[in-house]
Amino acid sequence: MTAQDFKPASEEHLAEVVAFAVAAQQPLELIGRGSKRGFGRATQAAGQLDLSGFSGISMYEPDELVMTAGPATPLAEIEAALAAENQELAFEPPHMGHMQANAVTDGSIGGVFACNLAGPRRFKAGSARDHLLGFRGVSGRGEVFKSGGRVVKNVTGYDLCKLMCGSFGTLAALTEVTFKVLPRAEKIWTVLAFGLTAGEAVQAMAAAAGSPHDVTGLCHLPEAVAARSSVDFVSGAAASVTAFRVEGPAPSVVHRAAALQATLGTAPGIEVLHSHRSVTFWREVRDVAPLLDSEGTFGNPLWRLSVTPTRGGQTMHDILEQVSGRGMLDWAGGQIWLGLDAGAEDGGVAPIRAVMDGGHATLIRGAADLRARVPVFQPQSAPLAALTQRIKDGFDPKGILNPGRMVEGV
Amino acid sequence: MQMPKPDEAVIARRSDLVAAFREFLPASHVVVDEATLKAFESDGLTAYRQPPMIAVLPETTEEVSRILKLCREWGVKVVPRGSGTSLSGGALPLADGVLLGLGKFNQVLDIDYDNRTATVQPGVTNLAITHAVEGEGFYYAPDPSSQIACSIGGNVAENSGGVHCLKYGLTTNNILGIEMVTIDGEVLRIGGKHLDAEGYDLLGIMTGSEGLLGVVTEVTVRILRKPETVRALLVGFPTVEQGGDCVGRIIAAGIIPAGMEMMDKPAIHAAEAFCHAGYPLDVEAILIIELDGPEAEVDHLTEIVSGICNDSGAVSVRVSATEAERMNFWAGRKAAFPAIGRISPDYYCMDGTIPRRQLPLVLKRMAEMAEKHGLGVANVFHAGDGNLHPLILYDANMPGELERAEEFGSDILKLCVEVGGVLTGEHGVGVEKRDLMPEMFTEVDLNQQQRLKCAFDPDGLLNPGKVFPTLHRCAELGRMHIHRGQMPFPDLPRF
Numbered sequence: 089m090t091a092q093d094f095k096p097a098s099e100e101h102l103a104e105v106v107a108f109a110v111a112a113q114q115p116l117e118l119i120g121r122g123s124k125r126g127f128g129r130a131t132q133a134a135g136q137l138d139l140s141g142f143s144g145i146s147m148y149e150p151d152e153l154v155m156t157a158g159p160a161t162p163l164a165e166i167e168a169a170l171a172a173e174n175q176e177l178a179f180e181p182p183h184m185g186h187m188q189a190n191a192v193t194d195g196s197i198g199g200v201f202a203c204n205l206a207g208p209r210r211f212k213a214g215s216a217r218d219h220l221l222g223f224r225g226v227s228g229r230g231e232v233f234k235s236g237g238r239v240v241k242n243v244t245g246y247d248l249c250k251l252m253c254g255s256f257g258t259l260a261a262l263t264e265v266t267f268k269v270l271p272r273a274e275k276i277w278t279v280l281a282f283g284l285t286a287g288e289a290v291q292a293m294a295a296a297a298g299s300p301h302d303v304t305g306l307c308h309l310p311e312a313v314a315a316r317s318s319v320d321f322v323s324g325a326a327a328s329v330t331a332f333r334v335e336g337p338a339p340s341v342v343h344r345a346a347a348l349q350a351t352l353g354t355a356p357g358i359e360v361l362h363s364h365r366s367v368t369f370w371r372e373v374r375d376v377a378p379l380l381d382s383e384g385t386f387g388n389p390l391w392r393l394s395v396t397p398t399r400g401g402q403t404m405h406d407i408l409e410q411v412s413g414r415g416m417l418d419w420a421g422g423q424i425w426l427g428l429d430a431g432a433e434d435g436g437v438a439p440i441r442a443v444m445d446g447g448h449a450t451l452i453r454g455a456a457d458l459r460a461r462v463p464v465f466q467p468q469s470a471p472l473a474a475l476t477q478r479i480k481d482g483f484d485p486k487g488i489l490n491p492g493r494m495v496e497g498v
Numbered sequence: 499m500q501m502p503k504p505d506e507a508v509i510a511r512r513s514d515l516v517a518a519f520r521e522f523l524p525a526s527h528v529v530v531d532e533a534t535l536k537a538f539e540s541d542g543l544t545a546y547r548q549p550p551m552i553a554v555l556p557e558t559t560e561e562v563s564r565i566l567k568l569c570r571e572w573g574v575k576v577v578p579r580g581s582g583t584s585l586s587g588g589a590l591p592l593a594d595g596v597l598l599g600l601g602k603f604n605q606v607l608d609i610d611y612d613n614r615t616a617t618v619q620p621g622v623t624n625l626a627i628t629h630a631v632e633g634e635g636f637y638y639a640p641d642p643s644s645q646i647a648c649s650i651g652g653n654v655a656e657n658s659g660g661v662h663c664l665k666y667g668l669t670t671n672n673i674l675g676i677e678m679v680t681i682d683g684e685v686l687r688i689g690g691k692h693l694d695a696e697g698y699d700l701l702g703i704m705t706g707s708e709g710l711l712g713v714v715t716e717v718t719v720r721i722l723r724k725p726e727t728v729r730a731l732l733v734g735f736p737t738v739e740q741g742g743d744c745v746g747r748i749i750a751a752g753i754i755p756a757g758m759e760m761m762d763k764p765a766i767h768a769a770e771a772f773c774h775a776g777y778p779l780d781v782e783a784i785l786i787i788e789l790d791g792p793e794a795e796v797d798h799l800t801e802i803v804s805g806i807c808n809d810s811g812a813v814s815v816r817v818s819a820t821e822a823e824r825m826n827f828w829a830g831r832k833a834a835f836p837a838i839g840r841i842s843p844d845y846y847c848m849d850g851t852i853p854r855r856q857l858p859l860v861l862k863r864m865a866e867m868a869e870k871h872g873l874g875v876a877n878v879f880h881a882g883d884g885n886l887h888p889l890i891l892y893d894a895n896m897p898g899e900l901e902r903a904e905e906f907g908s909d910i911l912k913l914c915v916e917v918g919g920v921l922t923g924e925h926g927v928g929v930e931k932r933d934l935m936p937e938m939f940t941e942v943d944l945n946q947q948q949r950l951k952c953a954f955d956p957d958g959l960l961n962p963g964k965v966f967p968t969l970h971r972c973a974e975l976g977r978m979h980i981h982r983g984q985m986p987f988p989d990l991p992r993f
């Protein structure tokens with residue numbers, strides 16, 4: 089039988105589709121809006137499962153800090169609804185389509201959770217997994233199930249919301265997500281320090297993160313990367329830029345920015361970005377924009393490394409000694425972004441994973457043949473890999489949902 | 499409460515098992531005498547008691563691994579235990595089971611201020627972590643009221659919360675890594691000092707798994723810098739509705755206080771009689787609102803929040819002027835349990851969560867239920883996140899009162915689910931709420947959760963009888979009914 093594509097219109101219909109796919113032994117690639125189809129391994133599925141029917145905000149109660157939406161709801165739609173109430177997703181999910189050079193730049197809220205994305209505020213506010221409160225979905229057994237609820241305090245049964253986050257659609261096709269939303273800060277300022285080496289920057293960021301000044305963004309852009317920012321104070325620095333974000337009520341922000349400036353007193357240069365420039369700058373950092381556009385770098389490997397924050401500077405340095413490209417640090421050094429130049433052997437996978445001591449490296453963007461050849465996600469130890477396989481089997485025993493998206497066979 | 503039927507064949511091999519444990523554990527770490535075993539017979543839910551068959555008290559991960567491996571080989575059930583403060587019977591032993599006590603895992607292993615982490619053994623108490631780092635101005639944020647006694651391993655297993663989790667999150671939001679041992683004796687490391695672990699979120703799954711998936715032998719937590727200024731407001735309201743409304747307005751104003759706690763009239767009176775905190779007695783509800791951060795921020799927010807309280811109909815608003823006064827505001831709330839203990843021979847602490855706006859309805863229905871069951875109830879409430887702790891007053895020496903208290907409790911929890919909330923906000927399901935799980939979940943939902951357990955523990959040896967009302971064999975759960983392969987909805991368009 090030739091592969092079939094499906095576009096279910098209801099949860100019941102979706103369950104039927106999956107049950108059919110089980111019987112027909114026809115794996116399916118899950119598609120929300122398709123912005124991240126180039127992220128992860130190429131799925132070993134012939135047919136497509138178009139989930140765009142599950143779209144729209146069905147519940148939003150600002151004073152209860154909660155929203156329910158169909159997973160295919162565009163992230164932009166969610167963000168606009170929240171902005172109208174002066175609220176936001178505190179974990180600042182990146183708009184990944186930009187990184188993928190994808191025609192669809194605006195992803196879906198379901199994709200954000202399935203890939204467990206988070207932006208610069210991660211080290212303070214958590215990731216997507218810290219905000220998903222409940223979901224409904226259809227397992228690879230073709231059964232409708234749910235977990236969690238609409239309240240934050242909930243320990244009733246296993247926390248399957250965590251498991252869904254970062255499972256890349258390999259365990260269930262979600263039909264509804266309920267998540268926590270938070271007030272947006274009244275004022276956003278960013279203190280910039282110019283000319284620090286990556287090592288100095290990591291120290292300064294650690295000190296700021298451990299200070300009482302409640303910093304919500306800590307990133308470091310080497311000179312060549314900073315030069316590509318659209319924010320004048322950053323691109324015009326002609327030096328590396330280390331950024332410290334403070335957010336909150338106006339009097340607090342003014343006080344904390346001054347306190348941070350005082351502690352950074354010895355840095356070669358200091359500047360403060362006020363609200364509009366701050367917002368633009370952190371959006372760029374969130375979407376890794378300074379590593380991407382211009383110079384035709386699309387298609388080249390883009391890596392994301394999660395490491396012990398104080399090791400970030402050294403790790404980035406050591407890798408870039410061996411492969412040519414550019415990098416930047418986020419999360420106080422805990423997240424390294426690497427945009428490598430074309431021609432790195434196997435997308436640089438060997439030196440990257442050899443230099444790392446703990447943590448993990450993920451190939452965020454790469455040509456299809458590269459993603460088929462090298463492990464996109466950090467390979468796991470044998471016992472963890474076996475456990476992963478057993479978990480998959482419990483949700484999707486016949487390997488119907490996005491098989492191979494994360495690891496071959498899972 | 500029906501527990502799994504003790505396996506007589508296992509009990510018959512008790513002395514063989516003791517001998518096998520003593521091959522690698524010091525004799526004194528394998529407890530067999532009745533008097534000592536009795537010390538483990540219950541946890542914080544004292545209505546249930548059962549001494550274990552054997553208790554083992556390992557000191558190293560290697561020992562935990564050998565214990566679990568042996569139990570797996572012999573088909574013996576295992577109940578992990580931290581400090582035994584669970585309020586849901588999570589650490590209740592089994593007559594044919596080994597109790598695995600983690601009290602000897604009491605070392606702080608590493609403190610890393612630059613990366614803001616502390617790595618500790620699971621038996622370290624919650625408060626001891628803060629004690630270990632407060633000299634440098636840091637603390638561990640989740641603060642269950644039991645923090646002086648409860649272990650961080652127990653906190654992970656229960657995903658415990660505290661009065662500050664409105665702003666700072668629960669255990670699950672504050673841990674970065676664990677070492678755990680599976681029932682096969684395999685030692686797994688998940689996460690570390692980096693912010694997110696790779697692959698499926700096993701850290702997230704382990705947190706709140708109530709000892710059913712593995713034994714936690716090391717925990718890396720996030721530590722935070724202490725805020726510069728902390729201030730509390732003590733606010734009295736003539737009605738509970740106005741108090742609840744005030745909480746909603748504060749959040750709608752874009753303010754997330756460090757904590758927002760509510761007490762109803764019976765709780766206020768009991769607390770005031772117990773510790774003279776200076777609570778107003780002529781109100782129906784009080785709110786304690788804590789604000790923290792730089793002084794400039796706290797000053798600014800104190801003004802806004804006071805204004806909102808007044809607009810919401812508060813009859814008294816007091817702002818703490820000194821640290822001593824702030825502690826005094828909290829004293830009554832923190833002593834709420836012992837205070838209730840003084841006005842009633844026994845009390846039963848419930849733990850449901852509701853969407854906050856349902857509070858007036860829930861309190862009204864609860865008062866009706868109290869009348870029906872003929873028992874008193876006092877409420878303390880994590881108002882910011884809707885987590886309700888009704889304390890049901892009863893006397894265990896009066897025949898039938900315990901049963902009535904339990905019935906009242908389950909009526910309250912069913913009501914929580916009915917209004918869109920959940921059975922338990924932070925105390926866990928354990929044995930206590932096990933049989934109420936179908937109120938919230940379908941059989942399909944529960945079976946799917948048990949399939950996750952099968953991935954970790956295929957023989958169901960870890961803490962059986964907790965969380966799930968019906969135990970299924972993994973082979974049975976794995977079976978799948980395959981459809982006849984008909985095209986679904988053949989009339990719908992395809993692509």
Ligand SMILES: Cc1cc2nc3c(=O)[nH]c(=O)nc-3n(C[C@H](O)[C@H](O)[C@H](O)COP(=O)(O)OP(=O)(O)OC[C@H]3O[C@@H](n4cnc5c(N)ncnc54)[C@H](O)[C@@H]3O)c2cc1C
Nearest residue numbers: 580581582583584588642643649651652655658659709714
């Ligand atoms: C007076 C009082 C006040 C309380 N206040 C709060 C509160 O404010 N917030 C709150 O959330 N809870 C509260 N609790 C409940 C309780 O303290 C918490 O659930 C706590 O986390 C239990 O820790 P423990 O070490 O005592 O665990 P135990 O009671 O020993 O065990 C609890 C569960 O965890 C499992 N477990 C323990 N250690 C491990 C391990 N290392 N590996 C795997 N599984 C393990 C056990 O099998 C059991 O299922 C309170 C309890 C009391 C008595």
